[in-house]
Amino acid sequence: MVSSLILQHFSSLNRPKGVSLSHGNLKSNFSAIIKGLALSASDRILSVLPFYYSYGNSVLNTHLLTGGCLVLENSMMYPQLIVDKFDQENITVFYGVPSTYAILLKRTNLKEANFSSFRLLAQAGGPMPPAHINELKQLIGETDFYVMYGQTEASARLTILDAGSLNEKLGSIGKAVDGVTIEVRNKDGQPVESGVIGELCAFGKNIMPGYWRDEALTSSVMVDGWLHTGDLAYTDDEGFLYIDGRTSDMIKSGANRISPKEIEEVISELPDVAEVAVVGTPDELMGEVIKAFIVLAPDTELDQRTIQSYCLKNLAKYKVPKKISFTDELQKTQSGKVKRYLLKAS
Known part of the structure; x- marks a missing residue:
């Protein structure tokens, strides 16, 4: 198959991959996104995402296709300028990754922003803490907020949580977009029942033919045309999908396998926390212990004991971070994902 686009994808583990995508892959997925978000020529999009990554590339092409x-705005260095442009440019659509919204919530006067021209905001590129979603929803009022999930290997998008389902299904990534079939499978490759955690696998015209000149890597994730995402997930009784973390991010502490996602969501509920990332760090006795890296909001103070006490009230004892490190920033890839491999090594 002839490649239309090769996207160099760096995972949070710093492993480069050349994702080869065909015209058919891109056309199928762009059409699904346009339908899922009801995009049109009347939309005005403020784009802060790099176009050489899958998310930004999909934003660029979907809106070019609709004539929007x-x-x-190619930098988040001065986030207040982003907020100012909402009103200046009569923006109707805005996309971000979780760190985009964390910065806007904690480092700008977003509370004073004018959202009257807005039709929707959307998020992808990793799980956004429910506390941040709720805080944002209070500010944007009746404006729709969509949660999206996908991978570069899927031309961008695999699922969308419709804005109308957000309150009832907060924490979900929604359901498959048009043209995509999703199954949650066990280690034997068999679909599991609702409520059971397994690996999220996807099939559709948007799925890549393979990695550029890397058959071994391709065969490790592509089986009979199905993409094995490496993400752990489950469905509820209504078929809504929920991500439980990545297999590579799981913390192995003693006899427990712990997803950092739940811990990050709890710590994010503290109003003085701007960003948080949780990883497992080596420990001679336990194998790994939980360590949280926290960026505080400007002009705030928070100590380790307060954080651990809050976690103990809201998490099982074995999920409470043993170590906490305060930092000025979390280093991220250019697509906005935290470089967890650096945190593990620190």
């Missing part, structure tokens, strides 16, 4: 207007 793209207002480019």
Whole structure:
């Protein structure tokens, strides 16, 4: 198959992959996104995402296809300028990754922003803490907020949580977009029942043919045309999908396998926390112990004991971080994902 686009993808583990995508892959997925978000020529998009990554590339092409207007802002260095442009440019659509919204919530006067022209905001690129979603929803009022999930290997998008389902299904990534079939499978490759955690696997015209000149890597994730995402997930009784973490991010502490996602969501509920990342660090006795890296909001103070006490009230004891490190920033890839391999090594 002839490649239309090769996207160099660096995972949070710093493993480079050349994702080869065909015209058919891209066309199928862009059409599904346009339908899922009801995009049109009347939309005005403020884009802060790099176009050489899957998320930004999908934003660029979906809005070019619909004839919408793209207002480019290629830096989050001065986040208040982003907020100012919402009103100046009569923006109707805005996309971000979790760190985008964390910065806007904690480091700008977003509370004073004018959202009257907005039609929707959307999030992808990793799980956004429910506490941040709720805080944002209070500010944007009736404006729709969509949660999206996908991978570069899927041309961008695999699922969308419709804005109308957000309150009832907070924490879900929604359901498969048009043209995509999703199954949650066990280690034997068999579909599991609702409520049972397994690996999220996807099939559709949007799925890549393979990695550029790397058959071994391709065969490790592609089986009979199905993409094995490496993400752990489950469905509820209504078929809504929930991510439980990545297999590579799981913390192995003693006899427990712990997903950092739940711990990050709890710590994010503290109003003085701007960002948090949780990893497992080596320990001679336990194998790994939980360590949280925390970025505080400007002009705030928080100590380790307060954080651990809050976690103990809201988590099982074995999920409470043993170590906490305060940092000025979390280093991220250019697509906005935390470089967890650096945190593990620190």
